[in-house]
Amino acid sequence: MSTKVSMNVNGKPVLADVEPRTLLVQYLREHLGLTGTHVGCDTSQCGCCNVHLNGEAVKSCTLFAIQCEGQDITTIEGLAEEDGTLHPMQQAFWEHHGLQCGFCTPGMVMVACDIARRRPDADEKTIRHELEGNICRCTGYQHIVEAIESGIKAMNAKG
Amino acid sequence: MYEFNYHRPKSLDEASSAAKDAEDRKILAGGMTLIPSMKLRLAAPSDLIDLADVDGLKGITVGSDTVTIGAMTRHYDVQTSADVQKAIPALAALAGGIGDPSVRHRGTIGGSVAHSDPAADYPAAVLGLDATVKTDNREIAADDFFTGLFETALEEAEIITAIEFKIPDAAAYIKFPQPASGFALVGAFVAKFGGDVRVAITGAKDCVFRVTEMEQALASNFSPDAIADIQIGDDDLLADIHCAADYRAHLVTVMAKRAVAQAAG
Incomplete structure (x- = not known):
């Protein structure tokens, strides 16, 4: 049995009929076509599906869409500006080669922005610890950590 | 995942009623374990009672x-x-x-x-x-x-x-995390209340338990040395691919000693 759910996704109100068992990530990808949010493991471990729920990073594979009634969701598609100018954290990943295959990148960037919000003074050690819930199988994390350090500085400078 | 009926009560009374009326209910809080369990069909409740909108449960x-x-x-x-x-x-x-x-x-x-x-x-x-x-x-x-x-x-x-x-006079929690999941292979919570000490161990048995022998030793001497020679038996300890029972038994003493050292420091 489906039920109505409404929320704001990337600043736009959306309304849909979903089954209660529809996960947020399924809703984003399959109903709204926002396929930037990835499903890497489906068991809450890899972090590829991270989005922001009311500004905080959460794993959208471990959340029902119906739980997000009336809430604000931001996905990776919602970070860049309308004219295509990248968000400072995306720009930092670009400049520091913070990705190889790119599969984990949306989750990494969303969590990186969350680290910047909570820990604007985060050093390398803190960033590595904060990435506990994000798995990358390509890079060895070195460039990701460098990108996040740089991205946090850029976000701080932008204010 | 199997289908379920979703309830979002506004009050504790409504939540209690919905829970009682359901055939096979689960209470949904954060969902960090329940939702993965439902995805794996380890849990298949007929009804989910979401507490998100119930007043007075946060803080x-x-x-x-x-x-x-x-x-x-x-x-x-x-x-x-x-x-x-x-x-x-x-x-x-x-x-x-x-x-x-x-x-x-x-x-x-x-x-x-x-x-x-x-x-x-x-x-x-x-x-x-x-x-x-x-x-x-x-x-x-x-x-x-x-x-x-x-x-x-x-x-x-x-x-x-x-x-x-x-609120204790002193306390510490030390765990030996399974590196991939972060869950405790063994975790020890030690708390001192005046002359009484409590030692609670997680990760080692079917559920959390106290080690009274350690508590008694620590009550008279709150230092890691006091429990260095106390080893719990491994008969009913968990054993899995990550950690054998005798190793868990060993970790109980090591984690408890570290927790005492941190609490005493």
Whole structure:
């Protein structure tokens, strides 16, 4: 049995009929076509599906869409500006080669922005610890950590 | 995942009624364990009662002797609470070591305690700090609460509303995490209340338990040396691909010693 759910996704109100068992990530990808949010493991471990729920990073594979009634969701598609100018954290990943295959990148960037919000003074050690819930199988994390350090500085400078 | 009926009650009374009326209900708090379990079809409730909109289940209250944490209070909120950090720093640190940041943004203390995962962190604090589990119809002492593997004293439709922790003179929680999951292979919560000491161990048996022999030794001499020679038997200890029973038994003593050293320091 489906039920109505409404929320704001990337600043736009959306309304849909979903089954209660529809996960947020399924809703984003399959109903709204926002396929930037990835499903890497489906068991809450890899972090590829991270989005922001009311500004905080959460794993959208471990959340029902119906739980997000009336809430604000931001996905990776919602970070860049309308004219295509990248968000400072995306720009930092670009400049520091913070990705190889790119599969984990949306989750990494969303969590990186969350680290910047909570820990604007985060050093390398803190960033590595904060990435506990994000798995990358390509890079060895070195460039990701460098990108996040740089991205946090850029976000701080932008204010 | 199987289908289910979703309920979003606005009050505790409504939640209790919905839980009682359902054929096979689960209470949805943060969902950090329940939702993965449902995806794996390990759990297949007919009805989910989501507590998200129920008033009065969130928040932290510090009294003269106790810290009371609402059941829907998230790990992140306990971790970053200045009040908890001041009153029971070991509890704030424990909350900050659960899962990862995104999980701590959703996971709740009530959900963790109700689930009684054998490797969960919070049960060690509940038992170690002689807490009281408050529900929608009674209060349950920690010593009576955890009864087995994913089993507690909760009735089928009973809902945890808050956990009341006693404030210790000193306490510490040390765990040996399984590197991939972060769950405790063994975790030790040690708390000192005047001349009494409580030692609660998680990760080693079907559910959290106390080690009275260590508690007695620490009551007269609160130092790691006092328990260095106390080894628990490994007959009923968990054994799995990550850790054999005798190794878990060894870790119990090592983690307890480290917790005492940190609490005493």
